[in-house]
C-alpha cells in the first residue's frame with residue numbers, strides 16, 4: 001500500500017525550519033515513493049517567537065519552479081499554512097494573490113489569553129495557566145476562523161494544543177471538549193473543508209480516531225495527511241499508522257489526485 005501524499009511540509013522558506021530544505025525534501029519524497037508533496041510554508045503575521053516572520057512568497061515561488069524543473073518525476077504542490085488568517089485579512093489576501101497555490105491550510109496556533117497573545121506551544125511555560133480554559137479558547141478561535149469566509153481548504157492540526165500538553169494537569173481527552181470540537185467539525189464540514197490528520201512528524205496524531213469518527217458523524221467528506229515536517233528526514237513520518245486509523249474511522253483511499261481519503 002503506497003503512502004499518501006504529504007500535504008503539509010515546511011522548508012527553508014518557513015521561519016522556524018532551520019533544517020528545512022525544499023530540494024532535499026523532494027529527494028526524500030521520491031525515495032519514499034510519495035505520489036506528491038505540498039510545501040505549505042508559514043504565512044503568519046503574529047510576533048510571539050523570536051525571528052518569526054511570514055514567507056517571502058516571491059522567493060518561495062521561484063524555489064518551487066526550480067524544484068519542479070529538477071524533479072520531474074514528483075508532483076510538487078505549492079501552498080501556505082495560514083496562521084490566524086482572520087486576524088490579518090489584508091496580508092492573507094496579498095499572499096493568496098501572489099500566485100497559484102494548490103494547497104491552503106488554515107491553522108490556529110495562537111490565542112488571546114490573560115491579556116496577551118500566546119502560542120499553544122507556550123502554554124506549559126505559563127505558570128498557573130488554566131489549561132482547559134486555554135484549550136476551549138483555542139477551539140473557539142478555530143470556529144471563528146472557519147466562519148470568517150476566508151478561502152482555505154484544509155483545517156490543519158485541529159487539536160494542536162495537545163502536542164504541548166503539560167505533565168501533571170491530567171491527560172488530554174477529546175471527550176472533555178466534545179461540544180467545542182464538534183462545533184468546529186460541523187463548521188468545517190458545512191463549509192466544505194478537508195480535515196487534516198497531522199502526524200506531528202511521527203510523534204502524535206492530530207487528531208486521533210475519536211475526532212475522525214466525529215468528523216464522519218457530522219458529515220465530513222474527506223481527510224488528508226500531513227507530517228508537518230520541518231526537516232526532510234521527517235517527511236511521511238507516522239503515515240502508516242495514520243492511514244490505518246483513518247480507515248478504522250470509516251474513510252477509504254480515493255482515486256484522487258490530491259490523495260484524499262473519502263467516506
Ligand SMILES: [Zn+2]
Nearest residue numbers: 081107156157
Ligand atoms: Zn501549524
Ligand SMILES: [Zn+2]
Nearest residue numbers: 008010081228
Ligand atoms: Zn505546519
